[in-house]
Amino acid sequence: MPSDVSPLCLPSSPQLWTDVYGALHARYAARTGVHTWLVTAAPDTAWAAAEALTLWRAGEGQRLKGWLELLVHDTLLPLEQTLRGQRFGGVVVVGEALAGGPAPQWPERTVTALSGLRYREGGSLPAWRAATPLGGVIRQGESAAASICAAQGVPVVVCEPPRLGEALLGLAGQVPQGLALLP
Numbered sequence: 001m002p003s004d005v006s007p008l009c010l011p012s013s014p015q016l017w018t019d020v021y022g023a024l025h026a027r028y029a030a031r032t033g034v035h036t037w038l039v040t041a042a043p044d045t046a047w048a049a050a051e052a053l054t055l056w057r058a059g060e061g062q063r064l065k066g067w068l069e070l071l072v073h074d075t076l077l078p079l080e081q082t083l084r085g086q087r088f089g090g091v092v093v094v095g096e097a098l099a100g101g102p103a104p105q106w107p108e109r110t111v112t113a114l115s116g117l118r119y120r121e122g123g124s125l126p127a128w129r130a131a132t133p134l135g136g137v138i139r140q141g142e143s144a145a146a147s148i149c150a151a152q153g154v155p156v157v158v159c160e161p162p163r164l165g166e167a168l169l170g171l172a173g174q175v176p177q178g179l180a181l182l183p
Contacts, residue, residue, distance in 0.1 A: 022114040023078035026070040033065025035089035046072040048161040056165035083152040090155040090171030100129040131155030132170030
């Protein structure tokens with residue numbers, strides 16, 4: 001994991017760990033709830049995502065129930081394995097806002113993680129559609145991370161960091177007990 005990712009300014013006392021693939025995970029407790037929400041970012045967007053989550057969680061983000069996890073990864077296998085290892089209510093992929101995308105081909109390659117683990121990744125991925133519409137977003141485009149979510153049957157939205165809160169509220173609003181009603 002690049003050295004510029006580790007000193008992230010993330011909201012309130014997260015649990016932090018790296019996985020065997022070298023991806024950084026940060027998990028935050030929201031209001032009492034059963035759902036877990038995932039925000040996934042590449043190292044070059046992680047700082048902006050963390051800042052946006054910090055601001056959002058201090059305000060309207062207090063409505064979110066369950067857990068919020070930020071995953072920072074260089075390759076796609078950490079995301080795929082994270083989705084296989086835990087059930088998520090929805091995933092927000094940090095990137096250019098898209099309404100959906102075609103079925104991409106994930107180039108096959110061998111990767112060596114910082115831990116020394118060597119693994120192969122790649123293959124065909126399915127087309128995907130945003131699970132909840134973001135106002136004004138109609139552009140279609142390729143997102144391998146969103147396609148991996150679709151392959152795992154997990155609702156997904158792709159957006160820029162300033163719209164993370166909007167995307168998370170949209171996902172959480174689609175499931176029972178996803179949001180708290182605040183006075």
